[in-house]
Amino acid sequence: xxxxxxxxxxxxxxxxxxxxxxxxVALKGTSSKLTRFANNTVHQNVSESDAxxxxxxxxxxxxxxxxxxxxxxxxLAVAVQKARLxxxxxxxxxxxxxxxxxxxxxxxxxxxxxxxxxxPDARAEAVGELCRRAAGRGLNASGAFRVAAEEMAAANxxxxxxxxxxxxxxxxxxxxxxxxxxxxxxxxWKVGELSLPGLGEEAIxxxxxxxxxxxxxxxxxAVVLDPYATADLVLMLNLVGMGAQSLIKGQSxxxxxxxxxxxxxxxxxxxxxxxxxxxxxxxxxxGVAKQRVDIVKGGVVQGPVFDGKTAKRLGAVSTGHxxxxxxxxxxxxxxxxxxxxxxxxxxxxxxxLIASTERGLYITRFHYTRTVHPRDCVVTGMTRDGVFVIxxxxxxxPVKDLRFTQSYVSALNExxxxxxxxxxxxxxxxxxxxxxxxIKIKTFRFTGTTA
Amino acid sequence: xxxLLERAIEQAAHRGAQYADARITENQTESLLMRDGIMEVLxxxxxxxxxxxxxVDGGWGFASSHDLxxxxxxxxxxxxxxxxxxxAQVPGGKVNLGSxxxxxxxxxxxxxxxxxxxxxDQKIAVLAAADAGMARAAxxxxxxxxxxxxxxxxxxxxxxxxxxxxxxxxxGGGMVATAVGEGEVQTRSYPTSFGRQQLTAGWxxxxxxxxxxxxxxxxxxxxxxxxxxxxxxxxxxxxxSGDQVALQVHxxxxxxxxxxxxxxxxxxYAGTSFLTTEKLGTFRYGSEQVNLTADxxxxxxxxxxxxxxxxxxxxSSPIIRAGLFIGYLMSREMATRIGLESNGxxxxxxxxxxxxIRMTNVSLEPGTWTLHDLIAxxxxxxxxxxxxSWSIDDRRYNFQFGTEIGYEIKNGKLGRLYRxxxxxxxxxxxxxxxxxxxxxxxxxxxxxxxCGKGQPSQIAHTGHGAxxxxxxxxxxxxxx
Numbered sequence: 013x014x015x016x017x018x019x020x021x022x023x024x025x026x027x028x029x030x031x032x033x034x035x036x037v038a039l040k041g042t043s044s045k046l047t048r049f050a051n052n053t054v055h056q057n058v059s060e061s062d063a064x065x066x067x068x069x070x071x072x073x074x075x076x077x078x079x080x081x082x083x084x085x086x087x088l089a090v091a092v093q094k095a096r097l098x099x100x101x102x103x104x105x106x107x108x109x110x111x112x113x114x115x116x117x118x119x120x121x122x123x124x125x126x127x128x129x130x131x132p133d134a135r136a137e138a139v140g141e142l143c144r145r146a147a148g149r150g151l152n153a154s155g156a157f158r159v160a161a162e163e164m165a166a167a168n169x170x171x172x173x174x175x176x177x178x179x180x181x182x183x184x185x186x187x188x189x190x191x192x193x194x195x196x197x198x199x200x201w202k203v204g205e206l207s208l209p210g211l212g213e214e215a216i217x218x219x220x221x222x223x224x225x226x227x228x229x230x231x232x233x234a235v236v237l238d239p240y241a242t243a244d245l246v247l248m249l250n251l252v253g254m255g256a257q258s259l260i261k262g263q264s265x266x267x268x269x270x271x272x273x274x275x276x277x278x279x280x281x282x283x284x285x286x287x288x289x290x291x292x293x294x295x296x297x298x299g300v301a302k303q304r305v306d307i308v309k310g311g312v313v314q315g316p317v318f319d320g321k322t323a324k325r326l327g328a329v330s331t332g333h334x335x336x337x338x339x340x341x342x343x344x345x346x347x348x349x350x351x352x353x354x355x356x357x358x359x360x361x362x363x364x365l366i367a368s369t370e371r372g373l374y375i376t377r378f379h380y381t382r383t384v385h386p387r388d389c390v391v392t393g394m395t396r397d398g399v400f401v402i403x404x405x406x407x408x409x410p411v412k413d414l415r416f417t418q419s420y421v422s423a424l425n426e427x428x429x430x431x432x433x434x435x436x437x438x439x440x441x442x443x444x445x446x447x448x449x450x451i452k453i454k455t456f457r458f459t460g461t462t463a
Numbered sequence: 464x465x466x467l468l469e470r471a472i473e474q475a476a477h478r479g480a481q482y483a484d485a486r487i488t489e490n491q492t493e494s495l496l497m498r499d500g501i502m503e504v505l506x507x508x509x510x511x512x513x514x515x516x517x518x519v520d521g522g523w524g525f526a527s528s529h530d531l532x533x534x535x536x537x538x539x540x541x542x543x544x545x546x547x548x549x550x551a552q553v554p555g556g557k558v559n560l561g562s563x564x565x566x567x568x569x570x571x572x573x574x575x576x577x578x579x580x581x582x583x584d585q586k587i588a589v590l591a592a593a594d595a596g597m598a599r600a601a602x603x604x605x606x607x608x609x610x611x612x613x614x615x616x617x618x619x620x621x622x623x624x625x626x627x628x629x630x631x632x633x634x635g636g637g638m639v640a641t642a643v644g645e646g647e648v649q650t651r652s653y654p655t656s657f658g659r660q661q662l663t664a665g666w667x668x669x670x671x672x673x674x675x676x677x678x679x680x681x682x683x684x685x686x687x688x689x690x691x692x693x694x695x696x697x698x699x700x701x702x703x704s705g706d707q708v709a710l711q712v713h714x715x716x717x718x719x720x721x722x723x724x725x726x727x728x729x730x731x732y733a734g735t736s737f738l739t740t741e742k743l744g745t746f747r748y749g750s751e752q753v754n755l756t757a758d759x760x761x762x763x764x765x766x767x768x769x770x771x772x773x774x775x776x777x778x779s780s781p782i783i784r785a786g787l788f789i790g791y792l793m794s795r796e797m798a799t800r801i802g803l804e805s806n807g808x809x810x811x812x813x814x815x816x817x818x819x820i821r822m823t824n825v826s827l828e829p830g831t832w833t834l835h836d837l838i839a840x841x842x843x844x845x846x847x848x849x850x851x852s853w854s855i856d857d858r859r860y861n862f863q864f865g866t867e868i869g870y871e872i873k874n875g876k877l878g879r880l881y882r883x884x885x886x887x888x889x890x891x892x893x894x895x896x897x898x899x900x901x902x903x904x905x906x907x908x909x910x911x912x913x914c915g916k917g918q919p920s921q922i923a924h925t926g927h928g929a930x931x932x933x934x935x936x937x938x939x940x941x942x943x
Contacts, residue, residue, distance in 0.1 A: 045546075046919055050728040053555030057546045058919070059526040060815040061539075062512065077506040081529040087509070094507040101583040102502045103591070132524075132549035140553040154731035156918040186731040261605045262643035337506075340922070344504060345496060345607070345658070379734070382852040384865050384942075385883060387648050392863045392885075392941075394856040415854075415861055415887070417941050441920045459941050460887055462861045 013128075013161055014041050014063050014083075016175045022083060023167035026067050029092040033099070034111045036168045038066040038297035040338050041177075043128070044160040047135040052143035052153050054136060066297070066337040069095040070111055073104035077337065109320035109330075113170040117294040117301035117332075120176075120286055127179035127203040128161040135159070138183075142212040146187050151219050153212070155185030158440065159203055166299035174301075176294045181206055182438050186397055187215040191225060192410060194218025195376050195397035197240060199438040199445060201291055218376060218398040221410065228401065228411035230458040234372030234428075236365045236402065239435035242355065242448040244378040244393070245420045246281060247439070250350050250446075252389045254283075254307055255333070256322035257347020265389040265421050266313055275311040276427035280356035282306045283317060285332065290352045291438055291445040295332055302332035307350065311425070319348040336443065343442070353446040358430025365429045365452040367405040373414075373456075374400040374407060388419040394462070415460035426454040465628075467533065468620035471515050471540045476622060478544045480517040482560060484621035486772060487513040487531065488814040493579065496609040497590040500598070504609075505587075512814035517543045521558055522550030527815040559799040565624035566776055570769025572632040573762070574665025578612040581666045586610055589636075592675035597640045600682025602689065608638035608674060609658055611912075625774035633765065633924065634668045635661030635912060640682040644689035649882060651681035651688070651867055655706040656850045661910035661924065662763040684868060687880055694869050694884035696940030700844030701886055702837060702933045705901070707866055708827060709909035709927035710850045715890040716748075716755055717825040717925065719859035720782055720790070721808075722797040724820075733916050734857025737890070738788060740801055748788040749894030752830055752932075755783040757792055759807060759823035764926025765910040766810075766823030773818060775807035782825065786895070794820050812921035819917050824908070826928030830900030834931045837899055839875040845939055846870045846877060847884045863887040863941060886939045893934060901930035 014022070023037045041063040048056035064081040065088070076098025078091040135157045146153035163177040181203035187194045195218065196211040237245075253264030285293040285302030295301050298320050306314040318326070319334035333348040366374055373395075381393030394413050401408045431450030438445040468485040475483035489511045496504035513536065514527035524547025526539045590608045597606040613633040620626050637659030639652045654660040654672050662668050703711065718724065719736040727735055738746070758779035759766050770776055773795050782790040791801075792808040797820060809818035838846065847866040855862040869884030870877040888896075906928060914923040 044919065047549075048731075048918055049553065050730055051555060051726070052553075054522065054550040054553040055555060055728050056817060056918075057522070057524050057550040058817055059539075059542055059546060060919070061526075061528040061530070062815060063529060064510070066506075075502075075505070077504075079506065079508040079510075081510055081512065091507075091509065098505045098507065098583070101587065102505045103497075103500070103587065105501045105503075107501065132546045133552070136549040136552040143553055152727065152730075154727065156731060158919070184731060188727075188730060261641055261648075263641065263648050268646070345498075379857050380854045382854040384852050384885065387646060390942075392852065392854045392865075394854070394861065396857055413856060413861075415856070415863060417863070440918075441915070460861060460863065462856055462858070 013043050013163055019165040019175055020173060022065060023165060023173060026065060026088050026092060027167060027169050029089055030067060030069055033096060034070045034169045036068040036111055038337055039165040040064055041163040042160065046156055046158040047132065047139055048156045049139045049143060050154040052147045054139060057132060064338060067091050067095045069099045071099045073106060073108050074099050074102040075105065075108055076102055079338065107321050107325045109324045111168050111170055114172045114299040115301060116174050120292055120294055122178040122201045122288065122292040124179045124202040127159050127181050130159040130203050138208045142185060145212060146216060149216060151216060152188045153185055158182045166295060166297050168299060172299040174295045174299050178292055180291050180438065183208060183211055185212060185215045187219040189219045189223055192219050192222030193397045194222060195240060197437055199291065199436045222398050225410040225412045227461065228414060230414055230461050232455050232457045234369050234454055235456040236369060236372065236374045236450065236452045238376050238450055239448045240377035241375050242451050243437045243446045244381055245423060246353050246355050246446050246448055248381055248391050249389055249420055250353060252383050252386045254316055254350045255346060255348040256316040256318045256326060259316050260322060260325060263386040265387060266316060267387060269313040270315050272313060273311050274313050274421055275308055275424040277311045278358060278427050278430055279308050279311050279424050281308040281353065283350035283353050285352045287352055287354060290354065290436060290447055293351055296334040297337055298334040300330045300332040305331050317348050317350050322348055351444050355448045357432050357434050357449045359432050360429050362431050362450045365431060365450060366402055366407060368429060369402045369405060369452065372402045374402055384417060389421050390419045392417045413462045414458045416457060417459040418457045423453050423456060428452045428454050464618040465620055465626055467536055468618060471536045472620055472622050474537060474540045475515065475517045475544060479519050480544065482518040482622050483515060485513060485515040486814060487618045488615055490615045490813065493612045495586055495590060497594055498607050499605060500594050514814050515540050515543045516817055517547045518558055519544060519547035520551040521554055522547045524550055525817045558796055560795040561799045561804050563623035564621065564774045566770050566774045567626050570629040572630065572663045574632050576666035578634050578666045579614060589669060589674060593638045593678045596675050596678025597682040599679045600640065600686055602642045602686030603640045603682045604643040605641040609636065610669065611635035611659060619774055621774055627770045627774055629769045631663060631768055632665060633661055634664050634666065635659040636669050636672055636674060638674050638678060640685040642685040642689050647689050649685050649688035651685040652849055653677045653681045655909060656867065657913055661765060661912040662908060663765060663767045664763050688868060688882045691880040691882040694881040694940045696942065698936050699939045700841055700933065700935050701937040701939060702841060702844060702846045702931060704848035705905060705907050705929045705931050706909050707847060707850055708932050709929035710853060712825055712827050712927050712929055713911050713925065714853060714855045715859055715862055717822040720792050721820045722791040722793045726797060726800065732918050737858040737860045742788055744789055746788040747786050748783050748891055749786040750897045751785045752897050752900050753783055753786045753894050754828040755825060756828060757782050757823050757825045761824050761928065763908045764824035765912060765924035766926040771807040771809045772811045773805065773809045775805045778807050780806040792820050792822060810923055812923055816921050819921060821923045822925040824926035824928060827900060829902045829906040829930050832899050832901045834901050834905050837901060837931060837933055838872055838877060841872045841933065842874060844872040845884065846872055860890050862890065885941045886937050887941050888937055896935045896937065897932055898935055899933040906930040
């Protein structure tokens, strides 16, 4: 972690080197630690300290950028030189928004010292406890326990400077038995808010109850989804169409659906970077304060999130959802994405959702989901870590994993009930988080099975 | 650089490490992405840092930093030791790394034209020409083309005495045409999907791909797909293009032969493997036509290098011979669990990640057919080309793939165009249904620069040599 003062100095140096051109500077610092376990033992245990800066130079309608984690003056100078060269060689971009002074996002404290200083010994103790409990039940625990302190800054030649530091903690585990497995996962910006024994017990219970799974003929049937599976629906809808770029490309599921009732009235999905029940992000790397954006309200599709460029192109205003310049090039092709998603809770317990189901499946989570067709967000994937048949409102028996091919838009149009409790889950690759409840869907289409 | 590494390893030994290795990498990447004639991304990235991995009392620890000053090496080495001691509190079995690895030498990817020596305007000109070509096709809504160039220098040392230095150069490029119609959107990519083809090669690869020369064709194909008939549902003989076979190999062979997955160390994330150790040497993975090899020596593959990230020399290993499963991808530690030595498959995605067992170049060896003859030999079937979606279960057993384009095969000839083609199967059943693989004429090295594994996540670059192949009576046309 380099801190706000150092971030401000580095940004000022880079902007000074960029003169007389207009420029934006993004800075990201990471101190991340992860303890990984499998077969009831810690097998990988890692730590990373990094800080990098992105300089983006604008010459009229042309832009070039360079990223470096060499933060000494020579490293910065090389980056600025490259960004300037690239800008001068680039073609004009009529959609390029002008660099402007941005209103600074109001502060929000999401930095927890205990999380930032969480020790490998403390992680080993928590993991060791789970491994001993799993072994005591004849089970095999695997998983990962991550804690991180992360900081970001955005500055530009028009006087913008924004800085935020936050922490994150994430615990996930698969507990496996002979032919069965269970899963638990939770995230929070305070490590102390994670109920590690509870998560371990949740995965152990599923693994025990899932023993002896039977075959199940693939078919269209009702499902009750744990929050882990619901989160996959929300995340895939994000990747396949909550950003304005996918709308411009004509690939979004929102095409022809904005303003229309495309989902059940019970469905409300929004993005809010200031939600302290999420993993807060206050602004994007363009320095724009994140707006709370309704994606789906009462089942009606509201519209996408924007960055500066897509906003200019569609005559809208940036909602502060520019994608990180530190992601790989092809990931940046997504354009703006929602990063702090939330699906509204309902008023039922998971048990009540199951009790209201005459026949169907109770599903823990989905695995390896991929888009088959973007316009309806048709997705294929597998179930994983606990699938149970529901008969007459009760869990009857566990079944083997199934493959599904299903439109997620259609699925959310058939929501019949939503759980009262939500779970926060995070994805460390894209830096997204989603808080989701359990849901009941009238019909979900399964198309294959694992032999 | 080796001085810094050696001091860190000595320090680790003084602090009680039974084994230590350390890497410094300097990664330079140049990325260009053009969309609808506009340069969306034109940037350069410099990513330097080091990592040290230690084994203390049977526990592994790894720490890394972007700061290459000597004092930071000392701090990070101490941190790695502390982490390893914490790991040892939740112990597993004794770690056996097998024979010492004390490789020495240097390696540089052979290239004809260093891509970083090519002027920027020449690179932009290629993308502009490709963009113009796609624009000539009526009905194309979005045109995207990109180039990526990577040069990574890496210094490695370990406590066995290894000292290696290598420079890996990669060149990637590709384009995608997207057509949008009434309630329908279709894409066509070239040379392959997910944005680009990528090889350990120089600028000469871009010249060989000839993006401009293929641009109008893929634009026209994307537009034609909008009104094409939907791929029929049922069971059919199936011919896959070389790039789709490469992805099939990656997902249904490359991953399940990773020995760490077999031993459960990826269980919580990527999953495990159906290719458990009792199957080694006895399991019929595929038909007699199926021969797969893992190697890190074949030219131009993204898995081609001098040494892996444990210092084990590049080599070639048979995986499947005449359909029989006979080999794994292995690390030093995992190999000893089955009484073998590493075959050099430990790769880290950067200085800030530990090495994991990763694919090198896992390739389907060429057969004897030509694609023309194979189609002519097929009375009734479907030809599918270029991946669009891919999903496989956590044991790498049940899969479902979709491709960008399909064609009916009738009486030995390509017929109607099919949109949204998909097929599904069970890995060993599918490979046992393979009755023909095309030969050298149609065999290519394909790159997969987006292979995810591990926590924290790592994106590896893997290579796959493949040619078109035929599979009998496959379930196709799975729709919602």
